[in-house]
Amino acid sequence: MSDAIISLRGVTRAFAGGVFGLRDVTLEIARGELVAIVGPSGSGKSTMLNIIGTLDRASSGTVEIDGHDVARLKDSDLSALRARRIGFVFQHFHLSPGVSALDNVADGLLYTGVGRAERRRRAEAALDQVGLAHRLGHRPHQMSGGEKQRTAIARALARRPALLLADEPTGALDSSSGEGVVQLLLELHRSGTAVVVITHDRDLAARLDRQASMRDGELVDDRRRTA
């Protein structure tokens, strides 16, 4: 198995209408690495994250995730990859309304084929891990933004992914709830998960090991923290 969990080589994503989301991007991210993706709005950050997360396919170039050449996988294999290896955290949480935190997290395991009792058991452990053991029965409208995002992180980590992709996870949060979320991501990284975070927050980006900068669909800078 290769060291890289993500390997993009000459990846281009052209949208209908001649817009390029990505232009000839080459990027390699090792297992367990912690990477920030920064860049102005419209620079192609989300496009890249979607391609890494196998939610979208490249127009050209090679995408290898966890050692699999994504272009050669069919829908069911990509789904397996997402179900078993990749976790997502979104800016706007994407929690199911009217469903308790416990079941929101447990439902994240729905497509792993695990029975409900076991899903709930793992969900409870994951919520405990993000410090929400006291919020199991709360539904999204009864939680603060920070709690919602921590629930969403619990949902991703309950599957024990090898790769966690977060698209502006603190974008909708105030700085103190954002800090709680950042701490969780750092912790996840320390436990061995590769974490890729899109952020506009310069300070946050500066705290991560590596920063990849995008502009107009191109990777313009890729630096490791020197300190």
Add this chain to the structure above:
Amino acid sequence: MNISLEPARLLPLDIVRLAAYGLRARPLRVVLSALGIAIGIAAMIAVVGISTSSRAQLNQLLGELGTNLLSAGPGTTMFGEAATMEPEAIAMVGRIAGVEAVTAIGLLPEAKVYRTNRIPPSQSGGIAVYAARLDLLDTVSARIAAGSWLTPATASFPAVVLGSRAASRLGIGSSLIGQPIWLGGRWFTVVGILEPVSLVPLLDLSALIGWPGGKAFLDFEGDITTLYVRTDPAAIESVRALLARTANPEQPNEVDVSRPSDAIAAEAAADVAFTGLLLGLGAVALLVGGIGVANTMVISVLERRAEIGLRRSQGATRGHIRLQFFGEALLLALLGGGSGIVIGAIVTAGYARLQGWPVDIPLWVAGGGMAATLLIGGLAGLYPAMRAARLAPTEALSAT
């Protein structure tokens, strides 16, 4: 490439849970769109149920009355007059193999019936006067509603038993048993009133007097108008073949032989066309209900794109998404169909009880209703489910 990963899997029980979850989140919409299916199924179940219950009642009636009664009625002569049969016909028919009972009535064409002797002759009310043999009652399965049937004693007196409609035309309730009526120019005493006679409805508008009484008071000569014959059920066709010739050896073509139970059996078959029409209406309602379900599901898919995107990001395959929405449509239709069957059964039972019929809802009707529901639900769910599955994950996720 050989993928080493365990495939994404969704447990069958979880498909059901997902379908139920999808419906629970939008209860009002679910109720309204299930209602369409419910009305269609209920209408179809009620139409078929009421029709089979009515048939069950007629068949029950046939079972009680027996289908082994033959009548040999008066045809018309070559000259267009009402034919009659000789009195000896009773004995001769009784000798046919397989005949169990023979009885007869003889019309007294001149005799008219009035409530009193002060009513003008034009207002006779259309009641026919027959001389009846004493075994008529049992042979045609008639029953007494009030008073009593003629006895060997009263048959020789000016005593009369009225058919049900004749009694109500004369305004004689059961309390008036023992009252005189003006019959054939003299007073007769009402001794009994019959219940409606299902096998021989003509008796309902008749006044029946004894055979000897007719001869004694009204110049009855004993000529037979109609013979009623009970046969061994196995011998009915052979008796039928011989009946006209035996009853009137000289003019067998003047005798109309029929089987009175055939009329009831025909009635049982008659409402099939009407049932078909109503069934068609029910089917249209069901179709409209199905369109309602499809509409609900299409809207649901549009509204839930973010949910679909999230599920795809968690490892749902296109097939899983398709199953989820297909299952939801099926469940929605089943909810409607299930309540439709219950409503249809209640309507049928209520209507049948009101009519005094036995309740009969054949299993195939409920089964057919369920099958129709599944078919409609499946068809209605197919397109929305395909649409949901085709949605690109990124497009779905970017919807808010």
